[in-house]
Amino acid sequence: MSKVSNRLAFSDHICDIIRRELISGKFAHDEPIREQKLATRFGTSRGPVRDALLRLTQEGILAYETNKGVRVNSPLSEAERDVVVGMRLQLEKFCMRKFILLVTPSDLDQISILLERLSSACKRASLPEVAESDLALHRYWVAQASPHLESTWLGLSVRMIMKYTRLSKYEDIEKEHTNIVSAILEKDLEKTLICLEANII
């Protein structure tokens, strides 16, 4: 019954886990990542691990050097981060406009569930879960509105979140997202966009 694991599932799985750990600050900047170590940890060979690391490299989280492997990328400068925030906002506002137009009752259920998960993580003050459910919520409307640009959005968001996560206040995060979702439920586009802008900074 349960889906048999296959390479891309492995690769996806590893990719997601490593990304989550990077976001939550488990690895130091410039720390090298060893393929064999991860392969052993996940009980696979190096192949799927390489796939995952390569993808994270493309997202900009990791940096590759030939024959030296991959290491955690150094953080963005303030100015670079500002640009990334601007780009993400531009993309996500576009998606939100489209999402609100096409939103279904099922979508509303889904985002309510995702918001609940985020709230719960905030109350438990669990950084990895907050970061993950934050991204998952935003990702929902992006994926619905423009699957073609989902990977673009993910790359920007991850790089954004990597620098400041440690400083965020959980109560603020919860409040901001509650506001966004409320505005969506009211189908108030302008209000939603304003709430988005307050959240993506």
Next chain:
Amino acid sequence: MSKVSNRLAFSDHICDIIRRELISGKFAHDEPIREQKLATRFGTSRGPVRDALLRLTQEGILAYETNKGVRVNSPLSEAERDVVVGMRLQLEKFCMRKFILLVTPSDLDQISILLERLSSACKRASLPEVAESDLALHRYWVAQASPHLESTWLGLSVRMIMKYTRLSKYEDIEKEHTNIVSAILEKDLEKTLICLEANII
């Protein structure tokens, strides 16, 4: 002596070639890409090919489906393309501001050479070479100003260029880039940004 070939060089090489062919429209949308075929063509095993295809997937050019392999992604909608253009412009203007501040005589030589290559390709009306040298020129100042965001920029640029390349007029392309480079040589930031905006559309 000459650099011994290694996996990432293979992977890079394959990645660049496939990207170029995709940009110049050698493959149809939704056409599947077969690993073994490429491996045979490049005289390698499937490993490096998989690496390359995976990276192009992350860039959004290709789309992966588990156990079915990779195919050329369907094109962006008009609205999606507009958003991508906006994001790229935001990023590239940021890079240009920084680049002009720090530009060295060596940089000026380099971009002159790259511009010459682009002009030559335009005169020969060679679409693959125009697309490649166009990207190479822009890439130069992006890489100089913000290596961290180079891969982000590349993803946006490739997706942008994939849809309209066939329609571009070579004379316009040549002129626009000559204008940009001239403005850089004059170190006139405002003028440069205006020329950039006229080119990235």
Next chain:
DNA sequence: CTCTGCTAAATTGTTAACAATTTAATTTGA
């Protein structure tokens, strides 16, 4: 003590073989 050069270990790069899955072709039955 420091520096250089050598040796050994660790790590990445590549390949070929095998397993699992999907796609196609063919057979079989009504």
Next chain:
DNA sequence: TCAAATTAAATTGTTAACAATTTAGCAGAG
């Protein structure tokens, strides 16, 4: 003849072994 079921081919997913390169440790000379 057509459709479903079966078989065969093609394709991707995974692994382990080997090659090439880098890194670390160490010995000896100055």
